Amino acid sequence: MLKTFPKGGIHPPENKITSSKEIKRMTVPKVVTVPIAQHIGIPAEIVVDRKDKVEIGQVIAKSGGFVSSNIHSPVAGTVTKIDQIIDTSGYKKQCIVIRTDAKNETNFEEKEYPLITEIQLEPKEIVQRISDYGVVGLGGATFPSHVKLNVKEGVELDYLLINGVECEPYLTADHRLMLEKTAEIIVGIKILMKALHISKAVIGIENNKKDAIKQFKELTKEESGIQVAALQVKYPQGGEKQLVRAILGREVPKNGLPLDVGVIVNNVGTVFAVYEAVQHNKPLMERVVTVTGKKMENPSNFWVKIGTPIKDLIAEVGGLPEGTRKLVNGGPMMGKAIKNTDVPVTKGTSGILVISEEEASRGKAENCIRCGECVTVCPMGLEPHLLMNLSEKGMYEKAAAEDIMTCIECGSCSYVCPSHRPLLDYIRFGKSIVKKLETSKN
């Protein structure tokens, strides 16, 4: 039996149609729009002005505090605008618009970095470099990596887990990266192990990526500290708490972090970014994005410069198919619907999913038939039907007592509800109010 987390979870159709598509390099866009808040925490502070010439990899916005991150220019060009522009969150955010200098060769040279396995930097220097080069968690949460690595004195850590689960349907960015950059990722793992003084690491990969599992197993044969864990395919195994439970059998406490059970989790994409930052001094200014959808002409995986407008990506795979009704930044379970194709790719964009009419519309919400499916699938042991009711009726204190804040918003409840009830929508709403109430109390 393959390992997995015991409580809840679902197995939606995988639809990983791009899993055999090699990652192609996107043409450098004419204009990039780089938001200054691509990470969780304080937005970066802009350090360039309109009409400034910028080089590729130059810092254009500086980390605005401890929980913040540097932003680098993904292209060589000229700053044309600094303005409020709608990004993937749906809100207007401060963005730096750069017009690419078509004559500048650095924009087009495709450097193939040789693999450097020897790690020369000391732990403190590693963390510094990760911070300098703007590495954030690429699994979706975009939490600044140097903050995560800055473990307080006295906290005992014994395991580094690498998240190669990619449990979201459709997405294959991590899968392709694991296949194409296996050796680099392993060096990245060693870098993190050194920085954290941890001697044991486990890479968790779901069993629908057998090729990646095999490759990692082969390349880590000689490594005593690095193991590969093949996991049963189950959503949301990519959730930190679920992953820790699945691989190590440890349960992260209710309002705690993996740190509380001696574990630190990083996504494979992040590990690769760490490798490039530490070994090649390369800032995080591009990432792998899966552009996909059932009716797309040529769905593919791309290396994309941060700030590339999504319409460029869609054009690259053959344009929007007839009957497109929804665009999603991310996967179908947790991704965000986006308003138009002008929004730029950010550090957190793992995929662009194009959804057609049939899939996009929700069924009409009917009465709850109390089937208990939502309770069965909730990986956090919550009662979604109850939380929805409490949120709907404004009973927020009761909702808080029923642990509404521990919801990880995986959407399994809404996915299975046979009455198409908008469970997660109400739970999110309830959470936001409970959060407000809690902050006003303090």
Place this chain on the structure above:
Amino acid sequence: MSQPIIISASPHVHSAKTSKKVMYDVVIALIPAFLVSLYVFGISALILTAVAVASCLLFEYLIQKYLLKSEITIGDGSALITGILLAFNLPAGLPIWMILVGSLVAIGIGKMSFGGLGFNIFNPALVGRVFLLVSFPVQMTMWPTAVENNTSIADAVTGATPLGMIKEGLMFGDTMTNISANLPSNMEMFLGISGGSIGEMSALALLLGGIYLLARKVITWHIPVTILVTMAVMTGVFWVIDPESYASPLIHILSGGAILGAFYMATDMVTSPMTRKGMLIFAVGIAVITVVIRLFGAYPEGVSFAILIMNAFVPLINTYFKPRRFGSKIKSKIV
């Protein structure tokens, strides 16, 4: 883009399961038992089922249209199931006006008075059935026995159910050995040739449907298996101690409404607990109450009462037997 883009929150996909599909799976699962009832009781089973189903749908329609002035939802399959299950719990040849009364009580009081689908506390079909049982005890216990080649109700001869025969026999001081001589064999009860409500004839047909429901994941094993196992264990203990005064567990499982109740009535989603733990407690409660009524009560059969009594405890069970929250080492505190 010709049409506007939809902006909605995640998740953006949905499983293919719908409430309607769930309901119609239950209907499909009831087909084998219905066929057996047609074979055993002929046209009278057809009339009974048709009248119960049609009247349940009609009453729900009328109540929604004229009383509640709400959306008409008779197509959702739930009133259809109530009708079938009500019919399955009635004796063949029951006067039509009584069937109508049963339907009205089931839909009107059992379901719509609570607010319709999803809000009722008690299983509507059982509310209707028990109302009829206590109102018209004579007609409700006139069991036409299976008649070879029966084509009309007039041919039917009334007899007692196996459980009724046992209860009566034991009351008059008879021994199980003597009573058993007149009982249908276990095999006959399994296949469906004994007196009783039209739906509880054949254990085999009911189990076939039950397996279908399990395979389609409409129900889980927790409620039906726990009910039947608990009943078998409890009646088994009495039977081992005094086989002359107590019927064997096999007779208890195969006769009466045990299997119909365990697979189709107790598993009603609306009126059963949400968590696995809660389901187990609910099922044990039903089994214990059923056995107590059967062995020590005035009625020969107690499944309907047991389910209704445990239905009343479901909100309490849901409150006290919550799923274990992830990350809480201590069991959830009672609020």
